[in-house]
Amino acid sequence: MTDRRRWRAIPLLVLCVLLLGGCAARSVTADREPVAARQVRVTTTTTMITDAVRRIGGDRVQVTGLMGPGVDPHLFKASARDVRSLRDADLILYGGLGLEGKMGDLLADLAARQPTAAVTDGIPRAALLTHPGSPEPDPHVWFDVALWEDCARTIADRLATLDPQHADVYRVNLDSYLAELSALDTEVRARIAAIPPAQRLLVTSHDAFAYFGRRYGIEVAAIQGISTAAEATTADVERVAELLASRRVPAAFIETSVPRRTVDALLAATAERGFGAHIGGELYTDSAGEPGTPEGTYPGMVRTNAELIASALGAPGREG
Ligand SMILES: [Zn+2]
Structure with a gap:
């Protein structure tokens, strides 16, 4: 290294030391503050x-x-x-x-x-x-x-x-x-109880609603398992399509955090059985909605889901 380069390097070194020292000091102070x-x-x-x-x-x-x-x-x-x-x-x-x-x-x-x-x-x-x-x-x-x-x-x-x-x-x-x-x-509980009993079947792409079903009295069926990491098989799609068609349940649901292709495949398989089910709406499953919207909070997401499920499966509208 020439002398000129060395002299240039020193202020840079000092600056680095000061910056690092400053950061370290700040973080120690923040951590020590109760x-x-x-x-x-x-x-x-x-x-x-x-x-x-x-x-x-x-x-x-x-x-x-x-x-x-x-x-x-x-x-x-x-x-x-x-x-x-x-x-x-x-x-x-x-x-x-x-x-x-x-x-x-x-x-x-x-x-x-x-x-x-x-x-x-x-x-x-x-x-x-x-x-x-x-x-x-x-x-x-x-x-x-x-x-x-x-x-x-x-x-x-x-x-x-x-x-x-x-x-x-x-x-x-x-x-x-x-x-x-x-x-x-x-x-x-009141909204789910308003669904006609024969249609109390909640069909979704992944199996997120077992606790919901147990607590609020609605049977649940999903094409995928409890994690979205495993792909749905054709046999899974056929099994759930048979259930929808035989029970004449009018709707299946897509989810905000899961691609909709499995539910599209399900409705196609249900149609092949001569029964036309539709998409009942998009449920908030593993995530709430955008901040600032009614479904952007936990209570809001649960309420929105319950209302979508109830109305798509034939519950009479709310009074008032
Ligand atoms: Zn999940």
Whole structure:
């Protein structure tokens, strides 16, 4: 290196040291600042969890949701930016039960080094559904609103453990959320009960509604299994088409987070049996809708689904 180059390199080196030193100092200060004196940084996976953490955490939390509307959690892979957000979080909240199928190893690594919890941890194991051939319980618990109440309690507990000085804030917000969920549970039950009994069959592309069916009294059938990772076979399509045609159920449903081609194949197979079923609408299954729309929240997505299912399967319209 010539002298001139060396002299030029020194200020650059000093600048680098200053920048790095500055970053390190800032991050140490931020980490040492107790959470009680600032917002709690929470990183979440699905939109349903993000929405619940916003409700329960209120102004006390700064929530980063990794999965936006329409994102399929079974197939989601964390980017380098997502990993940074997870590492920077005071608390990580995810669905668990294998929902975030491609993030399992990452979440296990994070759990070993920082506060990390599955929101489904508080659900009694006996309340979980299992399906033949699947090693883990069905992760789609949010469609039973009573089970989602358990998830909400777990979220509030975790926030209060991390930020005990504001435990009363989380308690008040939780109570208000639980009251809303209880009313929602009653509303959904009434809408599904209004469907004529013979037509109480919910057909979707992937098997996300087993908890919904059990809680609200509607039989469910799906072309794919509980994960979207496995492709549907022709035999699956024929089996469900036979069910739709023989029961004369007027509609099957597509899903916001799953491509519609399997349901299109199903309706074609049903038509070959001489029965014309139609698409009853697009259900919000593994993700809520766009923020700012009625279905952009967890209660809104459940209400929208129940209304679509009820009206497409022949329930009389709501009064008023
Ligand atoms: Zn799913």
